[in-house]
Amino acid sequence: MRASRLVTLLLLLQHRGRMTARQLAGELEVSVRTVYRDVEALGAAGIPLYGEAGHAGGYRLVEGYRTRLTGLTADEAQAAFLAALPGTAAELGLGEALATAQLKLRAALPAQLREHAARIQERFLLDAPGWYGDTDPVPHLAAVATAVWTHRAVVLRYRRWRAPEEIERRVEPYGLVLKAGRWYTVAGGPSGVRTYRVDQILELRPLDEEFAAPDGFRLAAYWDAHLAGFRARLHTSQALVRLTPEGARRLGVTPAADGGWTEARVPIESVDHAHREFLGLGTDVEVVAPAELRDRIAETARALADRYDGRREAQGRGSGPAVPGARGVAHPP
Incomplete structure (x- = not known):
């Protein structure tokens, strides 16, 4: 050790x-x-x-000294190949460099470690984007990456969710983060260190101005704090719910020992967001409070029942289109 x-x-x-x-x-x-x-x-x-x-x-x-301690353990060789992300490297313009580096590393490894490295690449794959929706184009990613590598400031024309929706700002990109298929740059600007979605950059103009990150700045530490603050701002309210064992499992709540309903308080972002999320649980959840959320879900349930009952009656009179091979299944309106 x-x-x-x-x-x-x-x-x-x-x-x-x-x-x-x-x-x-x-x-x-x-x-x-x-x-x-x-x-x-x-x-x-x-x-x-x-x-x-x-x-x-x-x-x-002492200036000029370099160690020749370049040996790798089996775990280190596996980690090196596991950490290499071809898709990410290609987006940053480093796909060819990554492939060449892996070839050099593999050639330098003893036969046993080459086998370990090959096994990692055959059995593990990271696919970062989510299931639904295509990944948004990120035309300015390479330019942001260049600014990060060279410590050069840039001027961004940026689209954001609040007014004014388009802003222009000089920033100093300290680093890049890939989170759930989206690229973010952490950059210093007139309001301090902020996070910008790279796909929301409308225009980027590089400047011939070099910068240095603040003393003690660490990208990983900043990102952890940023995520913690985001979650704290996101879930500012709570809902009191009753859950079936399946509902408890899906929400990550410890189920009742007797296998019956579980009462729990869960954090929610807003009534609108919770309304959509709890509807997805169907009959596995009953919202007890807040009253506004309970009433919204009850109103939606009544509207759904009326819609499907009305369609069933229409099909029973022969006025609705039939679904081949199915009974009691209504077409969407």
């Missing part, structure tokens, strides 16, 4: 340059005291690293 940690510490310094003991401890998930001991061990092993005191201090490798 310690040998692996020492290698990781060395690779972190090689990749990122100067890092403080506290930063290294956070990355390695150990105490600062453990980092001190590991640094001493690397120095004793002949690794040319040194520490600088003061506010801008930290540990760094």
Whole structure:
């Protein structure tokens, strides 16, 4: 375990340059005291690293030093091929580079690890977009990616859901995120760090202005916080419902031990949204509160009953079209 940690510490310094003991401890998930001991061990092993005191201090490798620790374990080789997403790379203009890199990596691996890597590609596939609806075109994705790679600011003409619906804004793209088949860019602008859907960019003009991300900014940490805030804003209300065992299963609620109805409070985004979601559960749910939601669902249920009863009566009088091979099935109006 310690040998692996020492290698990781060395690779972190090689990749990122100067890092403080506290930063290294956070990355390695150990105490600062453990980092001190590991640094001493690397120095004793002949690794040319040194520490600088003061506010801008930290540990760094001697300029020009590069480790030749390039061996991969079986798990690391599998992870490298599992993380490679051909469709995503192609969207970013890196499809050929990814294929070439995989060929080089496979050629450098021992026979046993090549077999592990091939098995991963044969048995696992990531298809990020959802089932329904085609993926929206993202004509400006490559330009945003270029701005991210080169740290160049851009001017966006962007379409959003609130007025004014079209805005123009100078932003500094810090990173790209692919979430459920949609691309987002996290960028700094006049209102701070914001998230923009790349498919809603109407026009993009690159600028010859270089930028640096704020100190301490981490894309993964920002995205986690963004999602947590989104969920908190999304589910601001609750509904009291009664659920059959099947309804409890579909909503992820622990069912009653006796196999009967389960009463639960579930978060909802709005009455309109909950109305559509609960209708999808059919007779496996009864809304108790709020009263507005219960009344809306009851009104919809009555309207559906009237519609289907009326159609059945019309077909019984012979005025409606028959459905070959079926009985009591009505055509939609």
